Amino acid sequence: QVQLVESGGGLVQAGGSLRLSCAASELAFSTDHMGWFRQAPGKEREFVAAASWGGGKTYYTDSVEGRFTISRDNAKNTLYLQMNSLKPEDPAVYYCAAASRYSSTWPPRDHDYNYWGQGTQVTVSS
16 A cells, blocks of 8 residues: 655745655555645645656646646655745645556546545745
């Protein structure tokens, strides 16, 4: 079973940057598509970005395209989300998730993700 642990959240001023990390416990990480999601208070969880199992393909939701960059280091079993130009609408709990490349499409659908981390809080001050 894959265990995912996010880190790197915190408080940043609008326009600033943060880099989130997600450490995975299993070597299977290298065969899983990985994604970042976020959930703000009172809102539903939403997809943010995805990286294919080999890292060659990425996919973003429109609201973060050009500001956020997802990447992965399979040798370190770690997923990253570089967030630049943070906006007041970006604060949320950010979650990483894994979807097996053998049982999902590209990009994975939300229900393809079957392993989730506990989340890390991102707060943006104006």
